[in-house]
Amino acid sequence: EEYKFMCSSPGQQKILDAVKSGTVDRVVVAACSPAMHETTFRNALVKAGLNPYLLEISNIREHCSWVHKDKEVATQKAIELIRKSVRKLRRAEPLEPIKVPLKSKRVLVIGGGIAGIQAALDVAAGNRQVVLLERSPSLGGHMAQLDETFPTLDCSQCIMTPRMVEAGSHPNIELMTYSELEKLEGYVGNFKATIRKKARSVDMEKCTGCGDCWNKCPKKKIPNEFNFGLDNRTAIYIPFAQAVPTVPVIDRENCLYFQKGKCGVCKKFCKPEAVDFEQEDEIVEREIDAVIVATGYDFLTPEIYPEYGGGKLKDVITSIEFERMVSAGGPKDKGSIPYRPSDGKVPKKVVFIQCAGSRDERFGVPYCSKICCMYTAKHAMFLKHKIHDAQAYVFYIDVRATGKGYEEFVRRAQVEDGAIYMRGRVAHIIKDGDKLLVQGEDSLAGRPVEIEADLVVLAMAKVAQKDAKELAQKVGINYDDYGLFSEAHPKLKPVETTKAGVYLAGCCQFPKDIPDSVAQASAAASKALALLSQDELEKEPEIAVVDEARCIGCEYCVETCPYGAPSVKEVPVARGSDEKRRVAEVNPGLCEGCGACVATCQGCAVDLSGYTDRQMYEEVVSLCKSSGNPVS
Numbered sequence: 001e002e003y004k005f006m007c008s009s010p011g012q013q014k015i016l017d018a019v020k021s022g023t024v025d026r027v028v029v030a031a032c033s034p035a036m037h038e039t040t041f042r043n044a045l046v047k048a049g050l051n052p053y054l055l056e057i058s059n060i061r062e063h064c065s066w067v068h069k070d071k072e073v074a075t076q077k078a079i080e081l082i083r084k085s086v087r088k089l090r091r092a093e094p095l096e097p098i099k100v101p102l103k104s105k106r107v108l109v110i111g112g113g114i115a116g117i118q119a120a121l122d123v124a125a126g127n128r129q130v131v132l133l134e135r136s137p138s139l140g141g142h143m144a145q146l147d148e149t150f151p152t153l154d155c156s157q158c159i160m161t162p163r164m165v166e167a168g169s170h171p172n173i174e175l176m177t178y179s180e181l182e183k184l185e186g187y188v189g190n191f192k193a194t195i196r197k198k199a200r201s202v203d204m205e206k207c208t209g210c211g212d213c214w215n216k217c218p219k220k221k222i223p224n225e226f227n228f229g230l231d232n233r234t235a236i237y238i239p240f241a242q243a244v245p246t247v248p249v250i251d252r253e254n255c256l257y258f259q260k261g262k263c264g265v266c267k268k269f270c271k272p273e274a275v276d277f278e279q280e281d282e283i284v285e286r287e288i289d290a291v292i293v294a295t296g297y298d299f300l301t302p303e304i305y306p307e308y309g310g311g312k313l314k315d316v317i318t319s320i321e322f323e324r325m326v327s328a329g330g331p332k333d334k335g336s337i338p339y340r341p342s343d344g345k346v347p348k349k350v351v352f353i354q355c356a357g358s359r360d361e362r363f364g365v366p367y368c369s370k371i372c373c374m375y376t377a378k379h380a381m382f383l384k385h386k387i388h389d390a391q392a393y394v395f396y397i398d399v400r401a402t403g404k405g406y407e408e409f410v411r412r413a414q415v416e417d418g419a420i421y422m423r424g425r426v427a428h429i430i431k432d433g434d435k436l437l438v439q440g441e442d443s444l445a446g447r448p449v450e451i452e453a454d455l456v457v458l459a460m461a462k463v464a465q466k467d468a469k470e471l472a473q474k475v476g477i478n479y480d481d482y483g484l485f486s487e488a489h490p491k492l493k494p495v496e497t498t499k500a501g502v503y504l505a506g507c508c509q510f511p512k513d514i515p516d517s518v519a520q521a522s523a524a525a526s527k528a529l530a531l532l533s534q535d536e537l538e539k540e541p542e543i544a545v546v547d548e549a550r551c552i553g554c555e556y557c558v559e560t561c562p563y564g565a566p567s568v569k570e571v572p573v574a575r576g577s578d579e580k581r582r583v584a585e586v587n588p589g590l591c592e593g594c595g596a597c598v599a600t601c602q603g604c605a606v607d608l609s610g611y612t613d614r615q616m617y618e619e620v621v622s623l624c625k626s627s628g629n630p631v632s
Contacts, residue, residue, distance in 0.1 A: 007037045012044040019048035026054045026092065028085045030078065032061040051094035053541065053610060058085040080626045087618040095541040095609055100589045102189040102537060104287035105129060107528045110181060110471070111294035113141020114160065114514060115506025115521040117167045119292045122525030124172035128532050131286050132167060133195065134177045138243035139164045141296050145226065145320060147327035147336075147382070149514060150374045151409035157242055157329070164244040174286075178249060182283065184291065184475050187589035188501025189537050191288035199279040201250035202236075206274035209246030213266035213275060214238070222254045227324045230341070231331040236266045236275075240329055250275075290501045290528040293475060293485060294521060295468065297507035299460045300357035300364055308356070308429045308458065314342040315436055316429060316456045319352075319375055326382045337386050340455055343434065347390065347454030350383055351438045352376045353426050354396040357461030364461050365482055370511045372459040373399050377410045379457060380419035392419040393451055395426050395440050403513060422449060429456055462511040476564060477502055485509050495524045498592065499563065500539070503527050542610040543591035544598060546584045550605035553582035557597035557606055565590035566597055 005011050006029055018024045027050070029041050034057035042052035060078040068074035105128055109120045112134025120132040138144070144164075146156035168175050182194040202213075217234035224233040226240055235255040236248045256263035257277060267275040299320060303311035324330045325338050340347055354372050357364030373396065380392035392413075399421070401407045413419045424441035431437075438451045464483030465471075472479045477497040478486040485508050488496040495503050503524035506517040531537065544557075548571060557566040565587050570580040584606070586597075597606045598613075607613055 006031055007040055012040070015041070015044050016048045019045065019050050025050065026056075026089045028056045028058060028082060028089055030058040030060045030082050030085075033057075033059050053095040054089065054092055056085040056089045056092070058082045080623060083626060084619045084622040087622040088615045091612065091615045091618055092610070098539040098541055098543070098588045100187070100189045100537040100539060102289050102532060102535060104289050105532050106131065106286065106288055107290045107292060107525075107532070108133065108181075108184075108191070108193050108286065108288045109292045109294060110475075111141070111296055111506070111508070112136070112139040112167075112177065113294060113296045113506060113517075114143045114163070115296070115517040116141070116292070116294035117163050118518045118521035119294055119505050119525045119528075120167055120173055121163065121170065122522050123292075123528055124170050126525070126529040126532075128172065128529060130170075130173045131193070131195075131288070132173050132175050133179055133181060134175075135180045136239065137178045137200070137247075137249040138239045138245070139167060139175075139177065140240070140243070142320075143514060144240060144242070145324060145327070147323055147330075148378070150378045151403070151405040153378070153381075161242045161244075164242070168244040175245070177245060181471070181474060184288075186288075187587060188499075188531070189289050190589060191291065191501070193286045193288050193291075195284050195286065197282040197284060199281050200247065201252070201255075201275065201277055201279050202248055203274045203276050203279070204245065204247050206272045207247045208272055208274075209238075209248075210271070212269045212271070214248055216265050216269045218263065218265060219254055219256055222251065227331055228318075228321045230321060230324055231333070242329075250277075290503070290531050291475060292503045292505055292521075292524045292528060293471075293477070293497075293508055294505040294524075295465055295471060295508045297462045297511060298465050300463055301460065302356075302458055304357060304363040305458075307427065308353075308456070309431075313429065313431060313436065313456075315340050315347075315454070316458065317341065319372070319379060319457055319459045322379055322382075322457045323375075326379075326386060338383060338390075338455065345454070346387055348387070349391050349393070349451065349453045350455045350457060351426075351436075351451055351453040352379060352392060352394045352457045352459065354394065354459045355425075355461075356458035357463075358459075359397060360461075365463060367482070367511075368400060369459075369462040370400070371462070371513050373401055374403075374406055374409065374513070376457075376459050377401075377413035377419070380413045381417045384417040384419075392417070393438075393453070394419055394421045396421060396423055397425070398423075403515065424449070462507060464508070468508065475499070475502060477504075478562075495520055495527055500537075500589075500592070501531060539588070540593065542593040542608065543588050544586045544593070544595070544606050544608055546586055547605045547607065548583045550603050551583040552603040552605070553584070554602045555582075555584070556600045556602060557584050557586075560596045560600040562594065562596065563590050563592050565592075 038057050045052045058081045064074045064078045107123045108131045109116050110133050120130045123130050143160050149156050179195055179197045182196050185192045213236045214234045217236050219235040221232050223229040224231050236250045238248050252258040309316045326336050354376050358369040383390050383392050401410045422442040424443040426440035428439045429436055436453045436456050438453050440449050442449050468483040476499045485504050487494050488498050505521040505524040566584050568582050569585050571583050573579040573581050595608050598608050
């Protein structure tokens with residue numbers, strides 16, 4: 001009997017009838033890729049009362065009909081593939097899904113930017129506990145450093161601050177700022193996170209955030225990291241006025257008390273007696289079921305470009321520095337007006353250079369940072385709004401404005417605010433008196449361009465955090481050549497990682513704008529909530545199994561496994577013996593069935609359920625016989 005549509009309901013019914021007849025105890029389906037309908041046919045076997053893992057899919061579509069022009073050759077190959085699957089299935093054993101209990105119903109969110117905050121709030125709204133971890137003294141991330149957001153020019157703090165306050169006060173969120181992940185052990189449903197809460201030297205329970213300490217602090221000339229060194233801060237400080245929590249931190253490297261053993265002014269003026277110079281780092285542990293990584297991004301620095309001054313020209317700044325200049329919470333004595341860092345004068349001609357480090361395999365990264373075109377247009381608007389007689393010049397490679405209202409936004413910068421766009425790269429920036437001579441090209445006009453500028457703004461590439469690879473190794477997830485975290489599948493699993501129970505959100509995965517970061521954070525939260533909606537997690541049983549009798553304790557499997565599933569235990573050398581020997585064991589909750597340990601094992605002691613050595617041998621024998629080669 002022939003039937004073309006086995007994946008349809010009538011086709012599945014034929015399988016059910018055959019199994020129920022009692023003449024069939026294993027099923028081979030010759031059809032398309034198992035990625036398409038393996039689950040469909042497994043469910044059919046379950047309905048028929050047969051173990052779902054006594055099924056083999058022979059892919060004769062992608063491997064035969066779609067790739068071969070000669071029908072006779074394709075047909076013969078299909079026959080051989082089906083025969084191979086039959087022989088393999090003869091050696092198959094019934095398997096049962098692995099049950100992993102979910103204990104704590106708690107999610108760890110690493111990163112307190114907009115993506116981390118959104119993910120934490122969504123999980124908390126699902127009535128699950130969240131540990132929100134941020135290594136800086138306050139929530140906010142890079143979005144807190146923005147003045148307005150494109151394309152609507154909404155006040156960033158007006159959007160961000162209510163979300164920060166909500167995250168800081170939500171009963172289901174345990175907020176840990178100024179804290180870092182030391183290590184993450186275990187597996188999905190059974191993670192144990194070890195967290196270092198760095199010493200603030202301020203008691204968070206006592207502090208009221210009144211500000212007396214930082215107002216009285218005599219050490220006032222420390223470059224302010226939040227404003228990229230454009231102004232100064234004190235030794236005891238909060239990063240910005242809307243910080244959550246509003247509890248200061250003492251910078252011990254610059255504090256006179258910690259460096260010279262004298263001062264103590266902050267403690268003297270603190271009425272709640274919250275300043276505690278004896279406070280030490282605290283190590284805490286939390287039981288975690290799932291993890292959402294939302295650690296954000298960093299920027300390349302101008303030092304990579306010698307032709308742009310290599311970071312030595314004071315009036316060549318980055319876009320984020322320009323953003324802080326024009327921000328209402330920026331340098332206090334400048335009134336939100338752009339200025340030249342060299343002399344403080346107001347610039348009249350400003351050159352914006354896009355793709356500084358992006359799409360540049362010489363000094364930067366080959367990928368597009370996605371948002372640079374948009375925030376450059378925004379900055380050109382800011383310049384005109386703040387300094388009405390100023391002129392913006394924009395050098396670009398391509399304008400990539402791909403979001404809702406984005407193209408209109410760029411046109412607005414050009415038409416309404418008079419920004420002059422020139423397609424081409426800048427070759428050199430030369431100091432000429434108190435001016436900057438910008439030499440480039442306008443490829444559309446077909447001529448060189450030279451502009452005498454007061455200020456140059458570089459749209460530097462967005463890159464991974466400096467310690468992103470270290471964090472990836474702690475969490476056990478993959479990353480690409482640029483340190484950006486890798487998703488499990490770019491289309492079907494864009495927020496999941498290859499490690500079960502670990503999800504990605506925001507720019508740690510790839511540069512993206514705020515709407516995309518928020519959307520991805522909510523997607524990651526929904527994945528975590530779906531996981532936590534169960535009391536136990538079902539995993540595929542195709543995992544590595546160790547034959548202790550054959551294991552020689554070489555530990556190659558432990559070194560090879562990318563998931564940390566194998567470990568070593570001691571067992572008696574013989575029954576009743578006190579002498580011990582070391583053998584491997586595999587944690588079923590961690591094993592993903594990749595088979596790396598099977599290939600590495602020196603003693604042939606590791607096998608993969610569903611893909612045993614015997615099953616693989618049967619497949620090879622079948623192929624050799626069909627080709628006429630002798631089999632020994």
